[in-house]
Amino acid sequence: MTRMIVEVMLKPEIHDPQGEAILSASHRLGFGQVLAVRQGKRFDIEIDGPADDAALAAVQALAQELLANPVIEEAAVHPVAG
Numbered sequence: 499m500t501r502m503i504v505e506v507m508l509k510p511e512i513h514d515p516q517g518e519a520i521l522s523a524s525h526r527l528g529f530g531q532v533l534a535v536r537q538g539k540r541f542d543i544e545i546d547g548p549a550d551d552a553a554l555a556a557v558q559a560l561a562q563e564l565l566a567n568p569v570i571e572e573a574a575v576h577p578v579a580g
């Protein structure tokens with residue numbers, strides 16, 4: 499069994515109102531050193547077998563077809579060591 503993390507974020511050119519709301523709230527709460535916030539999604543996926551190139555490619559395909567909207571989002575896949 500292998501675990502992989504898929505991180506899905508809005509593309510940099512896409513407006514992120516939720517990130518802006520979090521930034522504003524962080525300033526109201528006294529965290530003035532926060533300069534920017536972009537919100538995203540994280541998926542923890544377990545697969546059968548090793549974290550080889552084929553598994554990484556399969557999870558990347560899953561991320562592009564199901565987990566992310568490729569028009570406005572980018573997905574990154576990271577194997578979890580251990």
